[in-house]
Amino acid sequence: MKLSNYVVKPNSKVNLEKYNISDTSGYKSKEEAKDQLEKNVEKMIELQNKLYAMDRYSMLLIFQAMDAAGKDSTIKHVMSGLNPQGTQVYSFKQPSKEEVDHGYLWRITKSLPERGRIGIFNRSHYEEVLVVKVHDLIKSQRLPENIVTNNIWKQRYEQISDFEKYLFENGTIVLKFFLHVSKDEQKKRFLDRINDPSKNWKFSSADVEERKFWNDYQKAYEEAISATSKSYAPWYIIPADKKWFTRLLVSAIIIDKLKKLNLDYPKLSKEQFAELQKSKEALLSE
Secondary structure, three states: OOHHHOEOOOOOOOOHHHOOOOOOOOOOOHHHHHHHHHHHHHHHHHHHHHHHHHOOOEEEEEEEEOOOOOHHHHHHHHOOOOOHHHEEEEEOOOOOHHHHOOOOOHHHHOOOOOOOOEEEEEOOHHHHHOHHHHOOHHHHHOOOOOOOOOOHHHHHHHHHHHHHHHHHOOOEEEEEEEEEOOHHHHHHHHHHHHHOHHHHHHOOHHHHHHHOOHHHHHHHHHHHHHHHOEOOEOEEEEEOOOHHHHHHHHHHHHHHHHHOOOOOOOOOOHHHHHHHHHHHHHHHOO
8 A cells, every 4th residue: 555645745736536536555345454454453552552651752633524524433443442541532513602712723722632642633723724714704703804814714724834833843743634535425425324213313404505515615625735735744635435445544644654753662771670670579579
């Protein structure tokens, strides 16, 4: 699996129509991918333990997508088995009045992972250049009038990139995943939620209303990804029509990045090792 095929290079212009949403990178079946995913999850558990013990880096995983693209299930399957102590998951909904009364990165900053932990954002600060842009909600955020200009989106792209650079330069590894689902597949999944009583709770009539803005969202994603995919905070465009491949690919990217950190368990000093041996002797002598 060539992971570089899915990363958006800095300063490149994204056209989502050119991406193969049904790509499986040579994997021919769900069963084949499931076996590899299980191995990947085991490897992630090992690497997460070292990340937590080392307490030097943190990792932030950002998931963005159209509705029904599989964010929840990807997070569930890929992160299954990880130590809850070292994992934090946040799902960002419509901001509260308190959150609106702060800068849009305020609630994001409060939710960042500590050193040694993996933070997972189900939606994120990118909603401020996606749904806010598509529905022209910027005027309801009570910003000073001189700030709300035609240049505001470019300014926000720059602010987001600067914010993510700051995170990187302070030890947080940022990976951003856009789960790229087709409009036909989204329709199929919506109908499945309606027809299956066990999935009715997942469906909202607002989902159908949002479909009417499909093209606007595609353009907003293209512009946001093009402007903010950086070497220190790359975007990955993940084919999402086949959930089993989505999960496998995301897990492979996370493992690849964790391996490059050269993680290891802390080495004890001579004094610490001697103290450890004393404790061992004390326990054995009981």
